[in-house]
Amino acid sequence: MKVLSKGSVYALRALTYVVAHKGDIGYVSIGELSRSLDISFHFLTKIFQQLTQAGILESYRGPNGGIKLARPPHEIKVIEIVDVLEGPEFFNTCLLGLPGCGEFDPCPVHDFWAKAKEALRREFELTTLAELGTKVSDERLRIKP
Amino acid sequence: MKVLSKGSVYALRALTYVVAHKGDIGYVSIGELSRSLDISFHFLTKIFQQLTQAGILESYRGPNGGIKLARPPHEIKVIEIVDVLEGPEFFNTCLLGLPGCGEFDPCPVHDFWAKAKEALRREFELTTLAELGTKVSDERLRIKP
DNA sequence: TTGGTTTAAGACCTTCAAGTCTCAAAAAAC
DNA sequence: GTTTTTTGAGACTTGAAGGTCTTAAACCAA
Ligand code: FES
Ligand code: FES
Secondary structure (H helix, E strand, C coil): CECCCHHHHHHHHHHHHHHHHHCCCCCECHHHHHHHHCCCHHHHHHHHHHHHHCCCEEEECCCCCEEEECCCHHHCEHHHHHHHHHCCCHHHCCCCCCCCCCCCCCCCCHHHHHHHHHHHHHHHHHCEHHHHHHHHHHCCCCCCC | CECCCHHHHHHHHHHHHHHHHHCCCCCECHHHHHHHHCCCHHHHHHHHHHHHHCCCEEEECCCCCEEEECCCHHHCEHHHHHHHHHCCCHHHCCCCCCCCCCCCCCCCCHHHHHHHHHHHHHHHHHCEHHHHHHHHHHCCCCCCC
């Protein structure tokens, strides 16, 4: 059951790590995140490039450079990250793989699946990076393998 | 968002078609199902082989052969098909891709995801092929692209 | 100015689900 | 028997996601 792509997963884990362990000050280098979370450096770089271009992150090159959140963590919703990395069709998938997913021409499992997707969308809409960070730093929930 | 593999999806669509359009009598050839639902014949054959070996289907070779349900449609739950085709780890995935998913060492989104997965499992547990078939034959819900 | 450190960009490789193809085996019709 | 129709089994190919590598560009410091 692969709901999120590796890109979204790595982005969420890495940014949660930043919020939990680095606070909101200065740039964090991708190399450190890669090492700390055991994620491929180059792959993480590509993911962050997308988020930077989307205005969610800011980057800075050179010594002591890296990435940082463009806005405070409590203003950045999980769904923003997912939207960028999964694309606009993410919440428009039919559970039976049929093209489109809507009321107009539903499949036999649409009633259930529409509600399940809406619950997921709502969760992503309501959860911010600040909350994820707090859970990791306060409750010590895990974020790495 | 790919929740079910193509294998599960094709199996559910094909067996729902059988229940809705063929009733519970005799064998239905894979060739007809492949043509009617626009699914690769050879791929569908491989999927049905797994379900036959698992005892969910029965097959018969030669003219007028094909596959049929091993039990009446109202006794075959969706989860049985998913279990065979997705394997035992299907409901044990962490939303953040961490190994295992359990209360003992949860990630920051575990609380939500555990409930969401349980809702999906429950739906698959409660839904039978008979119900899917009825929805397609009575309410004319779609089952092909 | 030179060299080290870092992200940016894109080419390239790998892996695995998905899909295709080929031949064998079973059954019926002739 | 022989041929036709069907599933069984497995090798092979494809495509896309995931991952690696290389070079460029920005930035700092000695
Ligand atoms: S149409 Fe299939 S889930 Fe909505
Ligand atoms: S541990 Fe991550 S969802 Fe359960």
